Amino acid sequence: MGSWGSRGVCLVIEDDQDIRNLLTLILTGIGFEVHAVSSARDAVRAAKALPLVLVTVDLGLPDGDGLDVAHDIRKLSDAPLLIVTAHAEPHDELAGLASGAAAYLVKPFRPRELTELVDRICPAGTPLASMAAREVADEDRRH
Incomplete structure (x- = not known):
């Protein structure tokens, strides 16, 4: 399957380098190939180019x-989509979920909170993850 993680590609959108690195470490540890960006512009560009199975978004x-x-x-x-943010007000969470997010996680968070949410919204072996992994494997074979 090339260099991609067994659970597929996760796009991490986070401007704080320490948190971006922490998210990358945790998500890589549970099997994702993580592509991390720090800006809205880079996030949309990456979303167009990558076979995503999960996205984390900082507000x-x-x-x-x-x-x-x-x-x-x-x-x-x-x-x-998993929103990971310091915005902790109830109206923030409602707006996040209304934007299409599957879950909302407030910073600071415990690594276990993140992994449990990810396992709930993007379980290993889901059709989307399996389809993305096949697309990447097919692309690897063509090159």
């Missing part, structure tokens, strides 16, 4: 609103 991005990014990615991909 506070330097060049755009994370909710707008979530809406844009939802138009490009059926991958579950």
Whole structure:
């Protein structure tokens, strides 16, 4: 299956490098190939190019609103969206879920909280993950 993780490709959208690195470490550890970006512009570009099975989105991005990014990615991909943010008010969570997110996680979070949410919204072996893994394997064979 090439260099891709067995659970497929996860796009991490987070401007804080420490949190981006933590998300990458945790998600790689549970089997994802992580592509991490720090801006709204790079997030949409990556979403167009990658066979995504999961997306994490921070709401506070330097060049755009994370909710707008979530809406844009939802138009490009059926991958579950997980909002990971410091915005902890109930209206923030409702807006996040209304943007197409499958779940909402408030920072700071425990790694176990993240892995449990990910396992719930993107279980290993789901049709989307299996389809994306086949697409990547087919692409690897062509090259």
